[in-house]
Amino acid sequence: MRIHTYEKLWLVASMVLIVGFIATVTYGSVGLGITMIGDDESTIAPDDIGDDDQFGEPRVEQVGEDEYEAYVIAQTWTFQPDPIEVPAGSKVTFYVTSPDVVHGFAVPGTNINAMVIPGETAQLSVEFDEPGEYGIICNEYCGAGHHDMEGELIVQPEDEFDLTELTVEALESVEPGADVELTVTIENGELDPLETTVDTEISNETIQQDITVEGDSTENISITIDSEDLGEGDHDWTVSVDGYEETGTVTVEPPGTDGNETDADGDGDDSADTKTNETTGGGGT
Amino acid sequence: MTALFVDEYPAQARLVRAAFLTAFTAFGVGALFGLIQALHRTDVFRFLESETYYTVLTGHGVFLVITFAIFFLVGLYQWAVTVSLERGPVDMRISWTWYGLMSIGTLLVAISILAGFLDDPPTVLGSELSADVLFTFYAPLQAHPLFYAGLATFFIGIWLAGADWFRTWWVWKGNHPDERIPLPTFMVLMTMIMWYVGSIGVVVAIVVFLLPWSLEIIESVNPLLTRTLFWYFGHMVVYFWVLPAYLLWYNVLPKVSGGRLFSDPLARVVFILFVLLSTPVGIHHQYLDPGIAEGFKFIAMTNTMFLLLPSLLTAFTVVASMEHGARQLGGKGTFGWLRALPWRNPAFTGMALAGAVFAFGGFTGIVNAGMNINYLVHNSLWVSGHIHTQVGTASALTFMAGTYWLIPQLTGNQLISRRLGLIQVVLWFIGIVFMTNSMYRAGLFGVPRRTAEPQYGFEYDVGVGSMAELDAQIALGGTLLFISAMLFLGLLLLTVFNTDSEPIVDGSIPPALSGPEDSPRVLDNLRLWTAIALVLVALAYTLPLAAIVSRGGLLGPDVNPFPVVIDGLKILQYVLPSIEVVPI
Ligand code: HEM
Ligand SMILES: [Cu+2]
Numbered sequence: 102m103r104i105h106t107y108e109k110l111w112l113v114a115s116m117v118l119i120v121g122f123i124a125t126v127t128y129g130s131v132g133l134g135i136t137m138i139g140d141d142e143s144t145i146a147p148d149d150i151g152d153d154d155q156f157g158e159p160r161v162e163q164v165g166e167d168e169y170e171a172y173v174i175a176q177t178w179t180f181q182p183d184p185i186e187v188p189a190g191s192k193v194t195f196y197v198t199s200p201d202v203v204h205g206f207a208v209p210g211t212n213i214n215a216m217v218i219p220g221e222t223a224q225l226s227v228e229f230d231e232p233g234e235y236g237i238i239c240n241e242y243c244g245a246g247h248h249d250m251e252g253e254l255i256v257q258p259e260d261e262f263d264l265t266e267l268t269v270e271a272l273e274s275v276e277p278g279a280d281v282e283l284t285v286t287i288e289n290g291e292l293d294p295l296e297t298t299v300d301t302e303i304s305n306e307t308i309q310q311d312i313t314v315e316g317d318s319t320e321n322i323s324i325t326i327d328s329e330d331l332g333e334g335d336h337d338w339t340v341s342v343d344g345y346e347e348t349g350t351v352t353v354e355p356p357g358t359d360g361n362e363t364d365a366d367g368d369g370d371d372s373a374d375t376k377t378n379e380t381t382g383g384g385g386t
Numbered sequence: 387m388t389a390l391f392v393d394e395y396p397a398q399a400r401l402v403r404a405a406f407l408t409a410f411t412a413f414g415v416g417a418l419f420g421l422i423q424a425l426h427r428t429d430v431f432r433f434l435e436s437e438t439y440y441t442v443l444t445g446h447g448v449f450l451v452i453t454f455a456i457f458f459l460v461g462l463y464q465w466a467v468t469v470s471l472e473r474g475p476v477d478m479r480i481s482w483t484w485y486g487l488m489s490i491g492t493l494l495v496a497i498s499i500l501a502g503f504l505d506d507p508p509t510v511l512g513s514e515l516s517a518d519v520l521f522t523f524y525a526p527l528q529a530h531p532l533f534y535a536g537l538a539t540f541f542i543g544i545w546l547a548g549a550d551w552f553r554t555w556w557v558w559k560g561n562h563p564d565e566r567i568p569l570p571t572f573m574v575l576m577t578m579i580m581w582y583v584g585s586i587g588v589v590v591a592i593v594v595f596l597l598p599w600s601l602e603i604i605e606s607v608n609p610l611l612t613r614t615l616f617w618y619f620g621h622m623v624v625y626f627w628v629l630p631a632y633l634l635w636y637n638v639l640p641k642v643s644g645g646r647l648f649s650d651p652l653a654r655v656v657f658i659l660f661v662l663l664s665t666p667v668g669i670h671h672q673y674l675d676p677g678i679a680e681g682f683k684f685i686a687m688t689n690t691m692f693l694l695l696p697s698l699l700t701a702f703t704v705v706a707s708m709e710h711g712a713r714q715l716g717g718k719g720t721f722g723w724l725r726a727l728p729w730r731n732p733a734f735t736g737m738a739l740a741g742a743v744f745a746f747g748g749f750t751g752i753v754n755a756g757m758n759i760n761y762l763v764h765n766s767l768w769v770s771g772h773i774h775t776q777v778g779t780a781s782a783l784t785f786m787a788g789t790y791w792l793i794p795q796l797t798g799n800q801l802i803s804r805r806l807g808l809i810q811v812v813l814w815f816i817g818i819v820f821m822t823n824s825m826y827r828a829g830l831f832g833v834p835r836r837t838a839e840p841q842y843g844f845e846y847d848v849g850v851g852s853m854a855e856l857d858a859q860i861a862l863g864g865t866l867l868f869i870s871a872m873l874f875l876g877l878l879l880l881t882v883f884n885t886d887s888e889p890i891v892d893g894s895i896p897p898a899l900s901g902p903e904d905s906p907r908v909l910d911n912l913r914l915w916t917a918i919a920l921v922l923v924a925l926a927y928t929l930p931l932a933a934i935v936s937r938g939g940l941l942g943p944d945v946n947p948f949p950v951v952i953d954g955l956k957i958l959q960y961v962l963p964s965i966e967v968v969p970i
């Protein structure tokens with residue numbers, strides 16, 4: 102075949118260029134460690150996501166020192182959890198799946214970008230050096246409300262971040278003479294033990310109690326106050342731990358009221374007059 | 387000067403005209419939809435609900451890259467086969483059959499898409515008519531069965547068209563046993579081999595999975611499988627859009643530049659490379675998909691980079707042919723010859739500008755192909771920028787420029803105004819520069835594609851310039867493009883009715899400087915190239931497909947259909963149960 106000299110030169114230059122591009126991309130993968138989303142995660146039936154160990158409760162979890170995992174559900178037309186909060190100076194691995202259609206999981210201004218395909222879980226690891234706030238958007242068309250699908254990613258300063266969860270359970274009313282009992286549950290999602298103080302205020306009384314919650318576990322304490330000390334009427338209470346705060350009101354019934362409503366129900370279901378308060382996340386400052 | 391095509395082959399000219407008419411009708415509607423999108427996204431002018439945006443966007447994608455590009459292709463290829471073999475098809479009834487199948491398919495698809503504009507779409511075959519699934523129709527988004535049936539009919543029509551050209555060539559070969567395949571026909575046949583190899587994927591996705599699923603014959607599909615089958619076809623199809631432009635650049639552009647093609651053998655090599663490489667790269671559209679191993683993505687990446695070769699070779703041959711032409715016209719100097727080119731001829735200028743835009747867009751394509759850089763641009767407006775420099779200009783502008791050259795030969799009428807034609811192609815160029823440079827830049831800042839309202843609760847971190855400036859450029863560029871498109875259609879219409887005129891176009895194509903006799907005969911061995919192409923496809927796709935099926939099953943892990951009807955109640959039905967499952 103007759104090929105012009107210039108043409109031959111061009112051909113050689115083209116091949117050099119092509120090999121150069123392949124080398125550059127390979128260097129990106131091998132040298133810089135930019136890995137591609139792969140097939141490490143097993144498939145998951147979209148209908149079973151609710152019962153799944155990991156996606157049943159979309160959340161951020163600590164798995165090592167400065168290492169976190171975020172289980173995220175993208176579905177028409179929200180992301181859960183929202184916001185996603187992680188500490189600066191950490192490596193976060195996102196696991197994202199969808200119970201319905203194909204979505205995207207992208208954070209503009211970063212190279213976080215993945216397709217979310219029902220049945221599959223996208224896994225990608227990201228290092229966050231600096232605190233900051235980002236938007237999360239769905240960048241694959243997913244139906245009529247696609248443009249409304251948006252979430253938030255908050256990278257908190259390391260010392261402000263925690264995975265503490267405070268829940269307080271209390272009756273809304275008690276008989277005169279009975280005890281007012283606040284059940285305080287503290288969940289520590291981090292791996293290090295959490296040493297802290299539970300501050301309870303009710304009427305003018307203040308109760309302080311030290312508590313240690315081991316890493317990745319939950320502790321309960323009960324705070325009991327004699328209703329005689331409080332007297333008849335409504336009493337506001339506040340429980341605070343590490344900047345998280347729960348409040349509520351308990352009513353001490355006037356004498357002669359016939360017992361508490363829980364017993365009156367007779368079915369042991371005291372949901373009608375028990376109140377559960379809960380706060381989570383890193384808002385504790 | 388040879389006889390006019392319309393005089394020599396009146397029956398074929400009628401078919402080509404019919405194909406062009408369908409193509410340009412779709413082009414007009416698609417351009418209008420493009421304008422609506424450009425104004426809506428940027429919030430310059432919104433008159434539709436944002437939900438309806440996706441009906442518009444589905445129409446824009448389908449009407450332009452399926453209807454317009456492919457109807458133009460079949461028209462052009464019918465012309466190319468006829469002139470280069472100097473004969474018509476064996477049986478024109480077969481030819482009209484494929485045209486008919488393609489048209490019926492298009493009609494079904496168009497009806498199902500356009501029903502999305504109705505407040506209360508009619509119920510057909512037991513389900514509401516709608517197809518807001520965009521031109522990629524990723525399951526579990528579900529369109530009406532008519533949409534899938536229409537697409538399947540359309541694809542069968544294209545298969546038949548290819549068979550028709552092969553048959554014409556086969557008969558010609560019987561009469562010319564020792565001759566090389568004329569270059570235009572060689573290009574047509576190679577394009578169609580590429581199409582047969584690459585369209586299997588999408589046809590299987592539609593006929594085996596999506597159509598039965600939309601008819602409730604099967605309950606679910608594996609979204610990753612149908613998606614992968616789509617992209618098995620999805621990169622090949624971009625070459626299906628571009629190769630008709632290549633055919634014009636290799637055959638018509640040298641001629642309108644005043645010269646001859648530089649090298650016929652290299653042109654053949656280029657088309658062979660496309661047959662071999664355009665399908666086993668499709669996974670590069672799935673770099674960010676879960677469920678596909680990194681290794682397969684790497685293979686797709688290397689194949690993609692080698693696919694640069696035919697385009698780089700084309701750049702050389704086309705520029706060399708233009709230089710040759712310019713020197714024939716008296717051009718001198720290292721770059722001075724550029725001035726001697728026939729810049730006043732819209733056919734030339736349109737193709738030359740299209741080629742320049744294509745070269746630029748090609749480099750942006752390398753960014754897309756660079757696996758790890760893809761994180762930055764995937765599904766961002768950068769991709770829309772890329773689409774419009776490539777198929778939206780390299781192909782579309784070349785088709786328009788080529789039409790200026792072809793239309794007198796197809797109608798026997800003189801082009802109504804060369805000057806307006808020149809203004810039209812330059813206007814398109816200016817419009818595309820405004821629209822795509824801003825799309826590329828916005829994409830780099832993370833602005834997504836395919837969305838009615840890319841304005842969110844956060845601010846994009848725009849480096850140089852501002853969002854408002856980028857939006858203004860997109861809106862302005864889109865408007866110029868729309869005006870240019872309408873000008874083109876107007877010129878075409880007037881030319882068709884310009885019956886009392888003498889066309890002044892010489893339709894003959896001069897032989898190449900280095901002809902087919904300079905190349906080995908093996909280049910024309912179609913069986914060999916088909917076989918190698920199939921082997922490469924098998925190597926690239928057997929394992930990924932097997933892995934996907936063994937992971938998720940043929941019908942997927944219980945994925946529910948999600949019909950895209952814009953109906954609040956229906957949507958709630960899907961949202962509510964999931965809220966129960968996942969307490970917030
Ligand atoms: C009047 C000229 C045109 C204008 C104003 C225009 C405008 C647009 C805009 C703004 C988008 C982005 C929509 C979004 O992602 O939200 C878009 C997408 C697109 N355009 Fe155009 N366009 C024009 C012509 C063309 C032509 C000639 C072609 C191809 C032949 C084309 C093919 C496409 C494709 C394939 C998409 C992507 C559709 C999708 O994401 O599903 N456009 N166009
Ligand atoms: Cu979406």
Ligand SMILES: [Cu+2]
Pocket residue numbers: 620621624668670671
């Ligand atoms: Cu591609």
